[in-house]
Amino acid sequence: MNTLRAHVCAPPPGRLCEGPVWDPRTGELLWVDIRGGHIHRATLTGSTPDLAPRATISLDPPVSAVLPCASGGLLAAMGDTIFRVDSSVAAERSSEKSPGGTFAQALSPVVTLPLPDDGVRRRLNDAKVDPRGRLLVGTMAESDDGAGSAGLYRLDPDGTLITLRTGVTISNGLGWSPDGRTLYYADSPTHRVDFFDYDLDTGTLSEGRSFARFPDGEPDGLTVDAQGNVWIAVWGAGQVRAFDPSGNLHTTVEVGPSQVSSCAFAGPDLDVLVITTAAEGGAAREPGAGRLFACVPGVIGLPSTPFADERLVHADGR
Template sequence: MHRTIALPCAPEPGRLIEGPVWDHRSQELLWVDITAGLVHRGILTPRADGGELPDIAVRESLDLGTTVGAVLPSWSGTPLAAAGTSVLRLGPGEPARIATLPERSDHVRRRFNDAACDPVGRLLAGTMALDTTPDAGTLYRLDPSGFTPVVDPVTVSNGLGWSPDGRLMYYADSPTHRVDVFDYDLATGTPLNRRPFARFETGVPDGLTVDAHGNVWVAVWGAGKVRAFAPDGALLSVIDVSATHVSSCAFAGPELDVLVITTAREELTTAQLRRQRDAGRLFVCRPGTTGQTPHLYEDLTTEHTS
């Protein structure tokens, strides 16, 4: 098993940093601070100390005024954000709402959490209750007619990723302490035949990404680790992070060989924060593999009615 140590980056710590995604066309990194309601845009830069690994510099931050679970680049070049219970287009001027979840009769307050695009550009976005009520969340697919449930119920909808051929979808509902794998129908955007892929005895699975070889890299909240699993579920690699709450990861850089890792300060005590000075920062490492070309939201032909 291979072991790597991730290094912290320059941007100031956030509250609940999540959802890193690389836009290979603009060579920019996008990420969010969920509870602060911020979307960040940045670039990889050389380290001030001349180190081999890159650093990250923030170019722009956008305050959406509500929780923001994910940001996603699109084919048109205009990013989307899963914010509150809506999907917003982040073009020039005020964000434009393109779809909103319908109200439910149970009066549970929900928000979008993690989201990702499948290999043909469909958006899948999951929800959770603000108070983490069990089974109050759903994983949705955004269709032209609105949101279609594809996994229901879930509690804390989290990491999403696809095998390089698009035939498998990996998914984490964090409180299950598992990453599950589905067969994925690319023609319809439908996950089928759910079964366990990897189990976690320490920490819980949060965000994830799948590399160009089909290995699944999982951020483990509460454990200070990213764990990598082969397509057969065998543990391949562990990345150590000097922050307990590791929230997500994504491959970035011109060669897609830099793993960007997000962390959080939320749910840490004052004593823990004194020991974990870099909690809430971005981290980077080169784990010895490369990511897939990022999936972009297909918005050039899609129209929405809700």
């Protein structure tokens, strides 16, 4: 088994950094600080490599995910609603703006999830776009009585919302095999990642089967490389672990802070693994908590697909 060590990057720490995604249109990495309500953007620099902060979009927290859209804008998951961020704001090069200002006016709601009013606190969580341009987004319970109360949903380009899974507690870790026909998915408190047959024509799932287990932590965000290896952030273990398509562990990336939240391949060649971490609770005292880390693992990632929102843009005229 290979062991790698990630190095800390320049951006300042956040409280709950998550959801890194490489945007090839701008040559930038996007990620969110969920608790702060921030969408951050940075460019890769140097041969080490490092990240140079470029701009921050500040919205009302929580902002749990950000993804590029085919229209040129961004898709942002905020609370219980998916918003489209206007392309002129998505391309903004200035520094941080205040909530309720220019950026708030540039938000267009796409869909609000019909979460039940049963006293359980829920919010949107991890989100990814499938190879056909549909959004998969999960919810999570933030209260102790919320076990099994969340789900996984599919948002189609025409705005239709479909429920894919129920009985979930913390929906996390979405990623597809290179041919798009296998979906990897984590409901974090189960301490495992499951895999599903994925129908690219319909965007539907088979029953899940266990792919990898994590007795010493909870699987969080994940990404898949061009060879089909699955790189999984292990919350509580301070590592990213890579498994081959058969589920065999072959590489461990030592990060440092225990709350490793997600990972993505970045750069023009998709050869840099960028890793997000959090600084929640007592973990905030750990060196490097809430920072971004990077390493060059010797493989390349898969290009991301933008959300195919052209029909939404046509429908509302923006």
